[in-house]
Amino acid sequence: DIQMTQSPSTLSASVGDRVIITCRASQNINSWLAWYQQRPGKAPKLLISKASNLETGVPSRFSGSGSGTEFTLTINSLQPDDFATYYCQQYTSYSIFTFGPGTKVDIK
């Protein structure tokens, strides 16, 4: 089974900061990686699919990159709404999904 790791697990930042979250897969997943944002008490929201495709309506300060086993989510100029937990998720054949453990972005 493919395992996903994320780093850091918690990140303290200030409004206006640039934030980078890393997600690693235990084996090659090509570009089959998605990123989600989850605010407390809310359902997750898809931000990026296929490693770098920004979903409609997601602010352009969010971007994703990477392929193979290492991926990054970058948030440029962090906004108050961005303090949340971020999850990566991989897809393999047979529609098997695996989520990363999450990265909590909180206020410094």
Added chain:
Amino acid sequence: EVQLVESGGGLVQPGGSLRLSCAASKFTFSTYWMGWVRQAPGKGLEWVANIKQDGSEKYYVDFVKGRFTISRDNAENSLYLQINSLRAEDTAVYYCARTVGATAFDIWGQGTLVTVSS
């Protein structure tokens, strides 16, 4: 507005069963892979199961195989999750979600809480 609404959660004793439902609206339900994701209190997201558009293919995370069954009724625009032999560790919010390209979840319901306790 495209929407998914879950129902059927509640308090159940260990060993019990529940059937979760998810009602879809404002999109052509029968053309999408659908899935269930759960989140234990204070924990991360955990994929549970996916089902193909016509129900002919179903995939599960290893630790629920044999206890959970995903199904759908395209005529009713509904997704289901039958959960049997419930354990305390199944306590979680269960989300219904629509897949985009069968590779990620683009629409999520609000979740339904399942609590397993005696």
